[in-house]
Amino acid sequence: MLTVRHAPRSRVRIPAALVSLESVTALALAHAAAGGEVPGPWWLAAFAGLVYAAGGLVLRERASIRVVLPALLAVQVLGHAWLVALAPGVHASHAHADPGVLGLTPAMLGAHVVAAAITGAMWSLRRRAVEALVQWSAPGVVPPPAVRRATTATTSPVRTPREERSPAPTRGPPTRFLAIA
Structure with missing residues (x-):
């Protein structure tokens, strides 16, 4: 049986690192699938650091996923626009021949959006995993076993053989009941 009584929020380094890796992988794959080039390793590392920091806040429950995820998506979009502005010649060759808003x-x-949704799903799943582990050991979660009451019979009293063998009066006809004289 587990003995954890509170969520270990202080140890989120590994889950935050895993979410960071998953998010950067999803971003790179989605970027390539949309017809773009995968950003350089330094840009991916910078984004991984950003997701790691945001993941630490979310997994420690110091910030809500509903607040951090849109901010992360905005940073992704602005970062993409910045990359397009820094190297327009590189981006003109792939799927950005007619760039829309912010390139x-x-x-x-x-x-x-898909990469951000994957990041949010991973944060949510990791939060729920910790909560499930804590719930298993929380007192009062498992209902106590039902106490069985002894059933009381409402039948008439039955004479036992011991009462039948009790000393009978020495005179008179035999009786079934004890005589007190």
Whole structure:
């Protein structure tokens, strides 16, 4: 049986690192699937650091997923626009021949939304896993076993053989009941 009584919120380094890796992988795959080039390793590392920091806040429950996830999506989109502005010659060759708002085509914007949704799902699943482990050991979660009451019989008293063998009076006809004289 587990003995954890509170959620171990202080130890979120490994889950935050896993979410960071998953998010960067999803971002790179979605970026490539949308017709773009995968950003350089330094950009991916910077984004991984950002997701790691945000994951630490979310997994420690110091910030809500509903607040952090849109901010993370905005950072992704603005980062993409910054990359397009820094190197327009590189981005002109792939799917950005007709750049939309901030240099994003609908496919690329969808790729960033999918990557952010995957990040949010991973944060949510990791939070729920910790909560499930804590719930298993929480007192009062498992109902106590039912106490069985002894049933009382409402039948008439039955004479036992011992009462039949009790000393009978020495004179008179035999009786079934004890005589007190």
